[in-house]
């Protein structure tokens with residue numbers, strides 16, 4: 001290893017290769033089938049569990065990597081293999097991030113392993129924030145959690161929508177309103193343990209892309225969970241609510257804290273798709289002949305590839321910076337986490353569209369994977385904060401002005 005600061009260490013390189021090999025040999029060959037079936041790819045996730053790639057231990061190690069780079073590296077390789085299957089494998093980490101951001105150490109250790117289960121009995125986690133009338137505007141959530149002191153029980157009622165692994169998960173982490181009128185400061189996160197009555201899947205969505213990832217509504221009807229399922233505990237919640245009532249700032253807001261921690265990894269997923277499309281288009285452009293020469297010999301095509309590669313690498317630099325800042329506990333003064341997700345998401349859409357253009361008619365049909373990659377890429381300007389919301393975060397951070 002040289003002293004160059006962007007070199008990966010030996011461990012990181014080994015893990016990167018291990019995930020890449022799985023992506024190449026297992027995910028890629030299965031990608032088209034599960035996209036067409038639009039079903040959760042259980043056999044592939046089970047194979048990932050068998051080799052330890054789908055496991056809490058693996059994710060926990062990646063989370064605590066002191067450089068912060070392991071999660072982005074793993075995510076990039078995974079979606080290079082296939083974004084839909086990649087999300088089926090990585091979707092449970094959203095629930096773990098929710099537990100990590102809001103739960104106590106005890107709660108994390110109790111519930112996070114249950115988001116994965118074991119190779120013999122694979123389990124899933126889901127993180128339920130969005131609602132039909134509250135997506136970008138998390139402060140408008142309506143799902144209500146009401147406490148009964150006598151029985152030390154919370155009762156949850158409401159409808160969550162667009163939930164990855166929603167209804168098929170074993171552990172659902174649900175953000176709900178505990179004190180109406182306080183916006184996101186009156187919210188808290190709850191674990192709904194496996195087998196709890198009163199939680200069920202609503203409609204399952206048929207999507208444009210990432211079709212192997214399961215996305216559905218989650219309906220909560222008088223869903224009762226014990227007091228111990230309130231993440232962070234009652235005492236901390238009461239203190240936070242009291243501060244909010246007095247108009248003081250709260251240090252963390254349940255849902256937003258989770259999204260901040262996960263944005264660079266989501267950006268890395270986007271460039272995994274972009275890299276796949278770029279590599280494919282580069283090879284194609286060398287092979288394909290028109291007017292008696294390879295199409296790459298035309299500046300019009302070669303410059304596209306130069307721009308694609310430049311934007312992918314620029315995205316990765318933004319992602320790695322944000323991930324390193326997160327690991328070093330630096331303050332995101334200019335919305336660096338949002339910048340990384342914004343730029344990578346838009347790069348993925350741009351690169352996959354250019355890849356279709358380079359393949360011409362062949363890019364538009366399912367014989368080649370680039371049309372799927374384009375469909376898959378679009379979600380990255382929408383979920384985990386739309387591009388507009390990322391710009392809002394960055395604009396507020398750099399200006400100090402509450403831009404609407």
Ligand SMILES: Cc1cc2nc3c(=O)[nH]c(=O)nc-3n(C[C@H](O)[C@H](O)[C@H](O)COP(=O)(O)OP(=O)(O)OC[C@H]3O[C@@H](n4cnc5c(N)ncnc54)[C@H](O)[C@@H]3O)c2cc1C
Nearest residue numbers: 127128129130135136137162163164215383384385386388
């Ligand atoms: C496949 C998929 C998986 C998902 N997985 C999950 C999950 O696991 N858990 C979960 O909780 N959620 C999940 N989501 C929800 C996702 O995070 C939301 O869809 C997203 O936050 C946008 O919310 P919305 O769809 O309600 O759009 P809206 O908030 O209604 O936004 C509509 C448009 O208005 C724009 N807009 C809104 N407010 C502003 C503003 N202030 N300034 C400028 N523009 C604005 C938006 O950028 C967007 O272009 C998922 C969504 C999808 C599609």
